[in-house]
Amino acid sequence: MSNTPDGLKYAKTHEWVKDNGDGTVTVGISDHAQELLGDLVFVELPEAGSDIAAGDEIAVVESVKAASDIYSPLSGKILGINEVLNDAPESINDSPYEEGWLFTLKITDKSELDALMDADAYTKHAQDEEH
Amino acid sequence: MDKKTILNQTHHDLGARMVPFGGWDMPVHYGSQIEEHHAIRQHAGMFDVSHMQIIDLKGSDCKRYLRHLLANDVGKLKSTGRALYSCMLNSQGGVIDDLIVYFMDETWYRIVVNASTAQKDLGWIMEQVGVFGVEVLPRSDMAMIAVQGPKAIELTLPLLNEELREAAAELKPFSAVWDPSWFVARTGYTGEDGFEILLPQGDCVALWNDLADAGVRPCGLGARDTLRLEAGMNLYGQDMDETTTPLASGLGWTVALKPEERSFIGRGALEKQKKEGIPQQLVGLVLEGRGILRSHQKLYAADKQIGEITSGGFSPTLERSIALARIETGSPHGVDVEMRGKRLPVKVVKYPFVRHGKLATKL
Numbered sequence: 382m383s384n385t386p387d388g389l390k391y392a393k394t395h396e397w398v399k400d401n402g403d404g405t406v407t408v409g410i411s412d413h414a415q416e417l418l419g420d421l422v423f424v425e426l427p428e429a430g431s432d433i434a435a436g437d438e439i440a441v442v443e444s445v446k447a448a449s450d451i452y453s454p455l456s457g458k459i460l461g462i463n464e465v466l467n468d469a470p471e472s473i474n475d476s477p478y479e480e481g482w483l484f485t486l487k488i489t490d491k492s493e494l495d496a497l498m499d500a501d502a503y504t505k506h507a508q509d510e511e512h
Numbered sequence: 513m514d515k516k517t518i519l520n521q522t523h524h525d526l527g528a529r530m531v532p533f534g535g536w537d538m539p540v541h542y543g544s545q546i547e548e549h550h551a552i553r554q555h556a557g558m559f560d561v562s563h564m565q566i567i568d569l570k571g572s573d574c575k576r577y578l579r580h581l582l583a584n585d586v587g588k589l590k591s592t593g594r595a596l597y598s599c600m601l602n603s604q605g606g607v608i609d610d611l612i613v614y615f616m617d618e619t620w621y622r623i624v625v626n627a628s629t630a631q632k633d634l635g636w637i638m639e640q641v642g643v644f645g646v647e648v649l650p651r652s653d654m655a656m657i658a659v660q661g662p663k664a665i666e667l668t669l670p671l672l673n674e675e676l677r678e679a680a681a682e683l684k685p686f687s688a689v690w691d692p693s694w695f696v697a698r699t700g701y702t703g704e705d706g707f708e709i710l711l712p713q714g715d716c717v718a719l720w721n722d723l724a725d726a727g728v729r730p731c732g733l734g735a736r737d738t739l740r741l742e743a744g745m746n747l748y749g750q751d752m753d754e755t756t757t758p759l760a761s762g763l764g765w766t767v768a769l770k771p772e773e774r775s776f777i778g779r780g781a782l783e784k785q786k787k788e789g790i791p792q793q794l795v796g797l798v799l800e801g802r803g804i805l806r807s808h809q810k811l812y813a814a815d816k817q818i819g820e821i822t823s824g825g826f827s828p829t830l831e832r833s834i835a836l837a838r839i840e841t842g843s844p845h846g847v848d849v850e851m852r853g854k855r856l857p858v859k860v861v862k863y864p865f866v867r868h869g870k871l872a873t874k875l
Binding site: 425441471 | 529540541544545546734738802803804806825826828833852
């Protein structure tokens with residue numbers, strides 16, 4: 382069974398969002414998503430400083446199987462990216478919620494956070510997609 | 513409903529991620545495709561390849577029939593147990609399938625064809641029998657396990673019965689031994705040493721479990737694909753199909769145009785293509801920068817499209833992306849691949865990329 386920590390928010394497209402409480406969030410992909418993708422071998426991250434809107438394609442993760450677009454769950458400005466992933470994309474498989482984070486974002490619209498799913502709703506969403 | 517091999521429940525019990533493949537429910541990996549890949553390069557791993565179709569051909573005309581049916585010449589098989597890789601062509605020289613044929617005796621040959629093309633192949637093989645005295649016997653009663661890797665043979669031998677073990681220990685590459693129920697061939701699809709074992713379905717799960725107990729790692733079709741790509745082995749449906757000839761698919765070495773009097777299906781078309789010039793070739797590619805080469809990505813030289821990738825992916829052994837590609841004949845310089853709207857430089861290299869665990873080309 383995939384690990385879906387409480388306290389995070391989740392998007393339908395399998396990104397997780399951690400509210401850092403200071404107007405910034407950290408974004409990654411869920412354990413369920415990395416399991417579906419298989420071993421990750423390449424990550425293309427956005428540039429720090431770029432402005433993005435919720436739903437924008439802003440990163441690409443490629444596994445041994447396929448390339449997969451990552452969508453920004455929220456609008457804002459990219460603050461930082463996880464440079465470790467350039468050399469160690471497998472961090473996403475090993476630790477999707479800690480070492481495998483993708484980028485941090487200064488959000489522009491806090492209400493977008495409320496539209497995301499909690500852990501229970503996301504678990505159900507992921508199960509529905511499987512069947 | 514996808515078909516299930518005799519090992520299907522075993523795969524589920526091992527926690528495999530299952531996918532549909534050629535009409536079968538097959539394991540793509542059991543946790544980590546990359547670790548499975550390394551297990552075969554460095555130690556030993558095994559695949560359930562029971563979805564592949566085993567066909568026995570029996571009768572006094574077997575040899576004559578196969579010399580007509582196949583682009584390679586079974587006449588090269590001088591002693592029993594020897595194996596030959598060949599394409600089976602249509603009259604236009606297109607590849608219906610690639611296969612391995614084993615010479616069992618003067619009236620018995622065994623062939624193994626791909627799962628996804630099995631029905632088409634059987635139809636074609638039966639259709640071509642015509643007046644030849646040949647019986648076509650699909651062996652759906654048998655299962656097949658491929659054990660591959662530098663330790664594969666050493667770990668497998670103790671699990672064979674005594675008589676078979678002694679004979680299998682002496683096997684040369686591309687040859688096989690058998691008893692009335694088991695068949696052991698020193699063949700594979702990974703670029704490593706190992707065995708392919710064809711056996712009654714009833715014996716299969718026990719052998720799989722014994723191999724696992726001996727330290728042979730279960731590996732899925734995902735690792736099988738990256739291993740064969742590194743080994744520079746074509747995959748039917750990707751690197752060649754009915755619209756391409758073996759000559760334009762890097763498989764010229766499998767076409768026996770000599771002796772000239774052997775008239776096999778597709779011969780005329782191949783001779784014509786050879787005379788007029790083979791328009792395309794299969795080459796190896798290495799991506800110089802970051803990213804992953806994938807099939808159908810387009811290739812350019814000096815802004816002119818010269819072909820596309822037929823098989824691409826990440827090479828766990830080389831830790832970079834490699835591919836096979838079909839491009840115009842010639843030696844192009846400055847080849848770029850188009851990846852998500854961007855052009856990135858690739859290097860054209862000789863393949864195989866990897867053999868027996870080591871780099872086999874110049875990067």
